[in-house]
Amino acid sequence: MLLLAGLLxxxxxxxxxxxxxxxxxxxxxxLALAELQIRLQETRRRSQEAATAQTGWNGYRKFxxxxxxxxCEDVCAFYLxxxxxxxxxxxEPGQYLTFQLDLPGRDKPLVRCYSLSSSPHQxxxxxxxxxxxxxxPDKPEVPPGASSSYFCDVLKEGxxxxxxxxxxxxxxxxxxxxxxxxxxxxxxxxxxxxMAQAIAASGSKREAWFFFxxxxxxxHIHKAELEELxxxxxxxxxxxxxxxxxxxxxxxREYQHEGxxxxxxLKELLPSNNFEYxxxxxxxxxxxxxxxxxxxxxxxxxxHFEAFGPATVKKKAVTPxxxxxxxxxxINVTFSRTGKxxxxxxxSENLLEFARDQGVKIDSGCCAGGCGxxxxxxxxxxxxxxxxxTSEPESGSCLTCVCRPKNDLVLDA
Ligand SMILES: Cc1cc2nc3c(=O)[nH]c(=O)nc-3n(C[C@H](O)[C@H](O)[C@H](O)COP(=O)(O)OP(=O)(O)OC[C@H]3O[C@@H](n4cnc5c(N)ncnc54)[C@H](O)[C@@H]3O)c2cc1C
Numbered sequence: 001m002l003l004l005a006g007l008l009x010x011x012x013x014x015x016x017x018x019x020x021x022x023x024x025x026x027x028x029x030x031l032a033l034a035e036l037q038i039r040l041q042e043t044r045r046r047s048q049e050a051a052t053a054q055t056g057w058n059g060y061r062k063f064x065x066x067x068x069x070x071x072c073e074d075v076c077a078f079y080l081x082x083x084x085x086x087x088x089x090x091x092e093p094g095q096y097l098t099f100q101l102d103l104p105g106r107d108k109p110l111v112r113c114y115s116l117s118s119s120p121h122q123x124x125x126x127x128x129x130x131x132x133x134x135x136x137p138d139k140p141e142v143p144p145g146a147s148s149s150y151f152c153d154v155l156k157e158g159x160x161x162x163x164x165x166x167x168x169x170x171x172x173x174x175x176x177x178x179x180x181x182x183x184x185x186x187x188x189x190x191x192x193x194x195m196a197q198a199i200a201a202s203g204s205k206r207e208a209w210f211f212f213x214x215x216x217x218x219x220h221i222h223k224a225e226l227e228e229l230x231x232x233x234x235x236x237x238x239x240x241x242x243x244x245x246x247x248x249x250x251x252x253r254e255y256q257h258e259g260x261x262x263x264x265x266l267k268e269l270l271p272s273n274n275f276e277y278x279x280x281x282x283x284x285x286x287x288x289x290x291x292x293x294x295x296x297x298x299x300x301x302x303x304h305f306e307a308f309g310p311a312t313v314k315k316k317a318v319t320p321x322x323x324x325x326x327x328x329x330x331i332n333v334t335f336s337r338t339g340k341x342x343x344x345x346x347x348s349e350n351l352l353e354f355a356r357d358q359g360v361k362i363d364s365g366c367c368a369g370g371c372g373x374x375x376x377x378x379x380x381x382x383x384x385x386x387x388x389x390t391s392e393p394e395s396g397s398c399l400t401c402v403c404r405p406k407n408d409l410v411l412d413a
Contacts, residue, residue: 031205057089060100060162066125068157073218074132075187076152077117079125083160090120093198094171094191094278094306097128098164098371101147109162111365111373112147115280115306116166117190117222119197126166129221131187167370167390170278170306174198178276179207183261183289185281186214189221191306192280196226200233209237209270213261213285216246217254239269261285263292273298279305307367320346334410335360336379344405350386351376351400355413362400362413369402376400381409 062083069077082088096115103110118127132152133145172195182192189212199208214220230238240255257265273296279286286305293303320328331344338360348354352374355362365371369389375397383403393399
C-alpha cells in the first residue's frame with residue numbers, strides 16, 4: 001500500500017515536472033518567435049527604407065520648423081517637416097542632420113550638425129534638440145555660439161531651413177538583439193534618446209541600460225519623454241545622475257544617483273561588462289568612461305562614441321610603420337593664406353586638428369567627412385584619406401577632418 005502511494009506521488013511529481021518544462025519550453029519558443037518576428041519587421045522596415053531612400057535627397061532640402069519647444073534651460077527642440085511635402089527618408093538611430101545657415105553679417109553660410117533626437121519610426125517629422133552654447137567661462141567677452149543661439153533665440157515656427165539628409169556612422173544596429181548600454185552627458189543625450197526610442201518602438205525586448213548625467217533638474221533634457229520610455233518598457237533601465245542637485249530635486253523622483261556617471265556606477269549596476277556601449281557627451285566625460293571601460297576589459301570593438309566638438313577621445317589609429325613614420329615626419333605643410341609652413345606631426349589625428357594646433361582656422365561641422373564644411377583647396381601635393389568620406393571631394397580639394405598629407409602639401413588656408 002505504502003509502495004503504491006509512493007509510486008503515485010512520484011508519478012504525479014514527474015507529470016508536474018514535465019508539464020512545467022513544457023510550459024517553460026513553450027514560453028521560450030514564443031519569445032524566440034517574437035524576436036524572429038521583430039528581426040523580420042526590422043528587415044522589412046530596412047527594405048522599405050531602401051525604397052524610400054531613393055526618394056531622398058542630395059545636397060540641401062528645405063524644411064519648415066513645424067514646432068519649437070523649450071525643453072529646459074537653454075535647450076530647445078525643433079520638429080522639422082519637409083517643405084515639399086514629400087516623404088521623409090528614414091535614418092539609423094544615432095545619425096545627424098547637417099544645416100546650412102545664412103546668418104546676417106557673415107560672408108559665408110555656417111554649417112552645423114545636430115543629431116536626430118526622434119525615433120526613426122516617426123514618419124511625420126524629424127526632431128533635433130539644441131543647446132545654446134554660452135561664451136566660455138574664461139572668455140565672457142566673446143559672443144555665444146552662432147548657430148545654437150540662432151536656433152534657440154531667433155528661429156521660429158514656420159521658418160525655413162536648409163537641411164542635408166541624415167548621415168553618420170555612430171548608430172545602433174537595429175537588426176541586432178544584443179544588450180546595449182547608452183551613456184549620455186548633457187546634450188549628448190540626443191542620439192541616445194533616438195536609439196532608446198527606436199528599441200522601444202520596434203517592440204524588441206532588447207535590454208538597454210540608459211545612463212544620463214546632468215547637473216540638475218534645470219538641465220534635465222527631455223525628462224518626461226525619457227521617464228515615459230522607461231516606465232512603459234521594462235527592458236529600458238533608465239539611471240539618471242545629478243552632479244549638483246537643486247533644492248527642489250528629489251532623489252528617487254527626478255534622479256537616481258548623486259554624482260557623475262562613472263565606471264564605478266556601471267560596475268555596481270550592470271550584471272556584467274558584456275554589453276555594446278554607446279557614449280556621447282563632453283570630452284572629459286567620454287575620456288574617463290572609455291578609459292574605465294577599457295580597464296574593465298570591454299573590447300574596443302564594443303565601445304562606440306561620438307564627440308559634438310573636437311574629439312578628446314581618439315579612436316585607436318592604425319599605427320604607421322617605421323618607414324611610414326619616417327616619411328611622414330619629413331613632410332612640410334604650407335597654409336598659404338596664413339603664410340605658415342610647418343613640419344607635419346605624425347601623431348596628428350588629421351589635417352583639421354593639425355591646422356588648429358598651428359592656430360590656422362578651418363571651418364568644421366561633423367568632423368567625420370560627411371558635411372563638407374572643412375573642405376579646403378589643395379594648391380599642390382596630395383592627401384591620404386584615413387576614413388572614407390561620405391562623398392569624395394573633387395580632386396584639387398580635401399576634407400581636412402579625415403585626411404593627412406601624402407607628401408609636401410600646400411593648402412589654401
Ligand atoms: C555629429 C554632431 C552632432 C551634434 N549634435 C548636437 C545636438 O544634438 N545638439 C546640440 O546642441 N549640439 C550638437 N552638436 C554640436 C553642434 O554641431 C555645434 O557644434 C554647437 O551647437 C555649437 O555651434 P555654434 O555655432 O552655436 O557655436 P560656435 O559659434 O561654433 O561657438 C562655439 C563656442 O566658441 C565660443 N566662441 C565664439 N567666438 C569665440 C572667440 N573669438 N574665441 C573663443 N571662443 C569663441 C562660443 O561662445 C561658443 O562657446 C553636434 C555636433 C556634431 C559634430
